[in-house]
Amino acid sequence: MQVSFYLDKSNKNKEGYAPVFYSLTFNNDRIRKRVKGVSSKESDWSKRQQRIKAPLKSQPYNNHIEYNKILDEYENRAKKLFRYILLNEIAANKSFIMVKMESGERLNFSHEFLPSFDEFIEKGRSTKAGRTLIRYGTAKNFIENFSIEKDYLLRFDTITIDFFENFRDYAFQEKKILVNYFAKIISILKTFMNWAHERGYHDNQDFKKFKTTEQEVEVIYLTMEELMTLYNHEYETKKLEHVRDTYCFSCFTGLRFSDVRQLRPSNIFEDHIKLNIQKTKTIDHIIPLNNYSKALLDKYKDTIYEPLPVISSQKFNEYIKKCCEKAEIDAPTTITRYIGQKRIDKTLPKHELITSHTARKTFVTNSLILGMKELVVRNITGHKKESSFKRYVKIAEDFKQKEMEDTWNKV
Helix, strand or coil, X not given: CEEEEEECHHHCCCCCEEEEEEEEEECCEEEEEEEEEEEEEHHHEECCCCEECCCCCCXXXXXXXXXXXHHHHHHHHHHHHHHHHHHCCCCCCHHHHHHHHHHCCCCCCCCCHHHHHHHHXXXXXXCCCHHHHHHHHHHHHHHHHHHHXXXXXXXXXXXXXXXXXXXXXXXXXXXXXXXXHHHHHHHHHHHHHHHHHXXXXXXXXHHHHCCCCCCCCCCCCCCHHHHHHHHHCCCCCHHHHHHHHHHHHHHHHCCCHHHHHCCCHHHECCCEEEEEECCCCEEEEEEECCHHHHHHHHHHCCCCCCCCCCCCHXXXXXXXXXXXXXXXXCCEXXXXXXXXXXXXXXXXXXXXXXXXXXXXXXXXHHHHHCCCCHHHHHHHHCCCCHHHHHHHHHHHHHHHHHHHHHCHHHC
16 A cells, blocks of 8 residues: 655645645555645645645745644554554455545554453453353353354444344344343443443444343242242252242342352341342342241251352252242243344243242332332342332232222222
8 A cells, every 4th residue: 555645736726725635556446535624835845755845934834844744644544554454354445445544543453352352351350240241251252153153354343333233133033032132232242342442442433323122021020929838838858948948038138149149147137137239239238137037047047058058040040940830839921022023922830930030029029019118128129220120119009909909899
């Protein structure tokens, strides 16, 4: 790639100033483009140096310093662009070169997309929760698989609207993923692109235009009747009994499974728990104990399981379904999901939908149904988002309305 500058003498203005053009040759293409804001008289122009000469002392100042600086920047940019094309193995055409020359975008040489994504995940190990880092890695792998399967070159400057549309079609049409999962991947991608932009790895802002919608999903929880049925059921194996007790403890306290796992005897006091919440980084969060949660703690006090018999989350989610199945928690439950615009309805026995996450939902929903004030419930659970908490309030209100219709309205 070679760049040169020349005067367009055919377009002189009344004062005798002619615009300065750059000529850039690459392979067999030639680009001629005016250098914005730079002009010179023919007498001030040096053909050999392709720059504006300094005026004589007797002549007025001709802006040669400012204008030559602009020409230097164009020349340097052309050299950097050539290096950029070679290092990134880009099949450059005339249109690509013109866009890069005129955009002023910083050209990235040392930071590749996927290695930078790995760096982003690694740098988050000291500040992000383990599950968050796992989600980051899963999103990165999904994007990388798209790149491989669709032969799409991943660079910071190729994360464009065209990328987004192709990626969306791949996600919905070929991989059949749900809209909420796609939204999470795009959210992680945008977080990474912001992180990389702040470090000067790229100047691409197209990713900010990526728009996704999330579907509001059903709140799966155990009613008080179902919870008490589960709590009082007698199991043939200690394994299922232990899982049931740990699950019920979360239902009675509102603790996440990740917080129950880190619970130690030193966190437990006579009528409350004091704990550092892992997800929200809350220090010395206090959770009051009721009779049911106290009974479960007393059951395992001074045993090898104290304070509770917690197992891995994967095994826990497998066994809690069996616990609920044996307790005959099998009310038909319909869930609705979307893959792109395609709606999918599934009706399953309730026990198949129970996971560790439903315990916290059970606590919130039943606490509100039983009359606990919203502010108190939120203080116990540490819910930050108003929108997510309002879903539980609506369920509680709908439940109370149904109870009214089933009782007083039938008198």
